[in-house]
Amino acid sequence: MIIHTTTFLSGFEFPWDMSLIPEYFPVFYKPALMTLQITTFGILMGLILGLFAALLRISKFKILSAPARAYIWAIRGTPLLLQLLFIYFGLVNVVDIPRIPAAIIALGIHNGAYIAEIFRGSILAVDRGQREAAYSLGMTPWLAMKRIILPQAFKRSVPPLGNQFIIALKDSSLASAASVPELLLQARQLGSSTFSYMEMLFIAGIYYLIMTTALTFMVGRLEKRLSISDHRV
Amino acid sequence: MIEIKKLSKWYGKLQVLKDINLSVAEKEVVVIIGASGSGKSTLLRCINFLEKPQKGSITIDGTLIDPKGKNLHLIRQEVGMVFQHFNLFPHKTVMGNVIEGLTQVKKVPFEEAEKEGKLLLEKVGLLDKADSYPSVISGGQKQRVAIARALAMNPKIMLFDEPTSALDPELVGGVLEVMQELAKEGMTMVVVTHEMGFAKEVADRVIYMDEGVIIEEGTPEDIFDNPKQERTKEFLSQIL
Ligand SMILES: Nc1ncnc2c1ncn2[C@@H]1O[C@H](COP(=O)(O)OP(=O)(O)O)[C@@H](O)[C@H]1O
Numbered sequence A: 001m002i003i004h005t006t007t008f009l010s011g012f013e014f015p016w017d018m019s020l021i022p023e024y025f026p027v028f029y030k031p032a033l034m035t036l037q038i039t040t041f042g043i044l045m046g047l048i049l050g051l052f053a054a055l056l057r058i059s060k061f062k063i064l065s066a067p068a069r070a071y072i073w074a075i076r077g078t079p080l081l082l083q084l085l086f087i088y089f090g091l092v093n094v095v096d097i098p099r100i101p102a103a104i105i106a107l108g109i110h111n112g113a114y115i116a117e118i119f120r121g122s123i124l125a126v127d128r129g130q131r132e133a134a135y136s137l138g139m140t141p142w143l144a145m146k147r148i149i150l151p152q153a154f155k156r157s158v159p160p161l162g163n164q165f166i167i168a169l170k171d172s173s174l175a176s177a178a179s180v181p182e183l184l185l186q187a188r189q190l191g192s193s194t195f196s197y198m199e200m201l202f203i204a205g206i207y208y209l210i211m212t213t214a215l216t217f218m219v220g221r222l223e224k225r226l227s228i229s230d231h232r233v
Numbered sequence B: 001m002i003e004i005k006k007l008s009k010w011y012g013k014l015q016v017l018k019d020i021n022l023s024v025a026e027k028e029v030v031v032i033i034g035a036s037g038s039g040k041s042t043l044l045r046c047i048n049f050l051e052k053p054q055k056g057s058i059t060i061d062g063t064l065i066d067p068k069g070k071n072l073h074l075i076r077q078e079v080g081m082v083f084q085h086f087n088l089f090p091h092k093t094v095m096g097n098v099i100e101g102l103t104q105v106k107k108v109p110f111e112e113a114e115k116e117g118k119l120l121l122e123k124v125g126l127l128d129k130a131d132s133y134p135s136v137i138s139g140g141q142k143q144r145v146a147i148a149r150a151l152a153m154n155p156k157i158m159l160f161d162e163p164t165s166a167l168d169p170e171l172v173g174g175v176l177e178v179m180q181e182l183a184k185e186g187m188t189m190v191v192v193t194h195e196m197g198f199a200k201e202v203a204d205r206v207i208y209m210d211e212g213v214i215i216e217e218g219t220p221e222d223i224f225d226n227p228k229q230e231r232t233k234e235f236l237s238q239i240l
């Protein structure tokens, strides 16, 4: 299908070939799956790291809270791209991590620091009477955390976590710097081989929008379901 | 049952409890009255170590408790507590709240715990609310669930911290009735309350506290009808 170049201002030609978009759209399907894959595993790792770091961070023992504090400080204070290159290129003479695991690890460690702060905030936001009631039943601090505090904290965490997941999805594009065959790398490679950068970036943009929109929708649904569960009769 | 000796508690520089001596016998009902900020809640919370006193000793059922010890959770199983603001678990049903301690702390099998839970809910008159969530029941019902939740652990002592002061007046009666019933069954109770009717009818002993000190104690008649201390008289004239 060919759309003839249109002139929208006298003397200017519409500079892009829109017909390339439907033509190349399917080519981006596999890279989109790669984006989804590194994001999903990165987030899962981030959730585990984040929960762990949050629990350490709120400990009253300095030996436990100090490392968590340092981790959060270092990760939030440096760019993700640096962290990724650190793991992929920087560590190469210690361990040679293949590009896809390297991207997942970088995303995991990076998001873990932000997720830790999300969890910490929602744990501290649970009314202290809840902990006291749990203790007064004879629960140990750990049992009270597991049964009473965390379930309520997780619920509070859903909106900010959803936000973080969307950021992670977009940030996964940085994995292109480690040659991970995801959406942005595909766009750049096809852009330079076809000399149609804009069209290829546009396609990648559409894929990102589809995925972020779907994610926003799912988080919204989850939030609604959780808010209802408090008011069930 | 409870033996408190020379108990002192500071928050920073503020001394909230000053050399408190208090013993509570088995099956005794002690009511603590006193102005807001006089340290009543702190005293109660020290008895189950939600607050750690800096000085003094607390003996519960013959065991001297080390507030820095690792086994405070075991002591707390013996001491039930009912809070002013209920502190029900919002993510659990009424039944879930009542049996949480049984299933998680005492490791009682679920069916057995539920049987016990039904008995307790029946006792506080809320069996029909078993599957409701705390957010949909009234304050008075919440407090009765909280009492059932504490009783489920089969404690030797029950502590009540102003259990009715967050309630609308018409809901107070139901909660007091449950407490009165409990006292009749021989529960050892320490109750912070300003419900003078309850104190007169149920208390074996009334304690008046001010600024972290026990000013006066005696039978309800002693305290309410013939207070000896000026401060007690003044306080009573304000609330009666
Ligand atoms: N966690 C706390 N930190 C600092 N001060 C506190 C804390 N809890 C209570 N206090 C202070 O201790 C005093 C006694 O409080 P409380 O025991 O709650 O009194 P009451 O229950 O008799 O109203 C008050 O002056 C109160 O402000």
Ligand SMILES: [Mg+2]
Pocket (backbone or CB within 6 Å): B037, B040, B041, B042, B161, B162
């Ligand atoms: Mg109080």
